[in-house]
């Protein structure tokens with residue numbers, strides 16, 4: 586008996602597993618597993634979403650024109666060079682499909698965001714990783730891994746799940762070392778959270794080259810993960826390629842309306858950023874004071890290391906927290922089986938997770 590058979594390599598893909606969302610008993614949990622904004626979306630975005638319900642029988646604007654104009658105004662960018670997607674995941678996947686195929690290599694760093702690997706495999710391309718240093722992408726290692734078959738290089742900056750980042754000068758050095766025909770995609774999903782003088786989301790690199798794209802998302806600081814909305818700033822040629830491969834109505838009307846309202850609510854973004862400035866260092870300090878190694882993060886989450894064996898492993902910590910309805914993220918799929926990723930939550934959630942981790946470490950688990 587034979588049935589339809591997928592293309593080579595498709596059966597090798599391990600499907601993406603999202604962060605836990607419900608407690609074991611189904612009750613409401615403290616969800617710190619998906620780097621969502623604890624402040625939620627802007628009330629203006631919610632109002633725009635609700636208004637969009639009046640026109641559910643209409644197709645969305647396939648070009649997302651008003652949204653691209655709003656993004657262009659806010660960031661000082663030409664709207665023609667902005668493209669939108671059903672989450673930045675869609676943009677990442679479609680760019681890989683357009684630029685890489687069987688035999689081609691897609692390069693990223695060892696603990697880089699999982700979508701690069703999944704996107705490469707779905708396109709039949711070969712995912713290739715370069716070693717990191719101190720859980721941080723290494724420009725030298727990435728450049729050393731570039732070969733004849735390399736078509737794309739992905740850099741999440743800052744990276745998820747580590748939270749580490751490369752300064753703008755290092756990203757520029759990475760770009761300078763790449764052949765002109767290799768596309769560098771800078772995934773700046775957490776850019777709004779980064780308060781470092783030497784950081785850049787990558788706009789100036791896109792402006793100065795034909796082979797750099799910057800991707801952004803509404804899922805993180807804007808608190809609109811459920812709507813699936815992302816965008817990219819691209820060279821004109823890359824934008825034109827993207828429009829050839831994307832579905833014609835890939836961004837729904839409610840997402841477009843809410844996205845415009847979200848961009849314009851600067852006070853809400855500012856509040857989310859200030860909340861993170863207080864609670865990211867607090868979370869890192871408290872977990873560090875418990876004797877845990879915390880990877881230095883500039884995102885809205887921290888990766889914390891547990892023991893490799895014995896009673897205090899990451900798996901044991903996850904199970905312990907799960908029993909208390911606190912849900913951080915297992916990041917074994919990122920090559921970090923001994924780490925747990927914890928998203929910055931509301932004050933009481935942050936206090937609850939630190940207290941629970943302290944209890945876990947103090948418990949006689951042996």
Ligand SMILES: *Cc1c(COP(=O)(O)O)cnc(C)c1O
Pocket residue numbers: 620671672673674675698741744745772774801802803804805810813814815
């Ligand atoms: C969360 C995240 C995204 C966002 O994906 P969406 O599809 O826009 O929700 C992209 N890149 C990284 C590194 C992320 O962590």
